[in-house]
Amino acid sequence: MIYKEILGDDFNKLHPKLQERYSITMDCPFHGKGIMLHISNGKRWLKSFLRLAVRWKFLFPEEGSNIPFTIRNTSKQLANGDQEIYWERSFHFQHVTRHFNAFMTIDPEQRIVKDYLGEPNLFYSDLTFLVASNGELHIQSGAQRILLGKWEVPIPRLLEGKVMVKEGYDDVNGLYTIHVDIRNPMLGRLMAYDGRFKQEDR
Incomplete structure (x- = not known):
């Protein structure tokens, strides 16, 4: 369980449902289904870049409210023995389904999650995982690279597109909560979404 390894003792400070959510193994995937309350992008002229990113199942130009959403996290062991978590995030707009996929492993020495974004991989980002006092999981991006074949x-x-993620659990409604904000220091917001979802049977 790579997320438990990277968080160490702090893993037990997560909300119990988040502990379940991030205890992903080859025999224990996570499937979720819910609604994105809001999805928004940045400046209008960025749409061309976002349309191009669709080819890599990365970012996308669509915006909206109350968009059906599914997430699948599955795990496999790589040839070098590392555990990799595959993130499949699908946003079901009225006329098209968009994806925001990634592959995560860890660097236990640097205590970072290595996030390869897109399919095939287009960007790389270091991620730092932190547990907030209220049991939420906060994720922040670090150094980033663009992937050009074998070159990084x-x-x-x-x-850079600075990423901030907050994931929690709503005990009253029995739903996971997610808020993602991606910003550039000069351009402002690139993409943001805020949603709720529940776990589906494996």
């Missing part, structure tokens, strides 16, 4: 080119800080 560092992205200057001013061009």
Whole structure:
């Protein structure tokens, strides 16, 4: 369980339902289904980039409210012995389904999650996982690179898309909560979404 390994003792400070959510193994995937209350993008001229990113199942130009959403987290063991978590996030707009997929492993020495975004991989980002005092999981991005075949080119800080994720659990309604905000230091918001979902039977 890579997330338990990276968080160490702090894993037990997560809300119990988040502990279940992030205890992903090859025999224990996570499937969720819910609604994105809001999905928004940034400046209008960024739409061309977002339309291009669709090819890699990365970002997308659509926006809206109350968008059906599914998430699947599955695990496999790589040839080098590392555990990899595959993230399949699907947003079901009225006329099209968009995806935001990623592959995660960990660097236990640096205590970071290694996030390869897109399918095939287009971007790479370091991720830091933190447990908030209320039991939420907070995720922050670090150094980023663009992937060009076998080449990984560092992205200057001013061009990075800084990511902040907050994931929690609503005990009253029995739903997982998710808030994602992706911003650039110069351009402002690139994408944001806020949603609720429940676990489906495996």
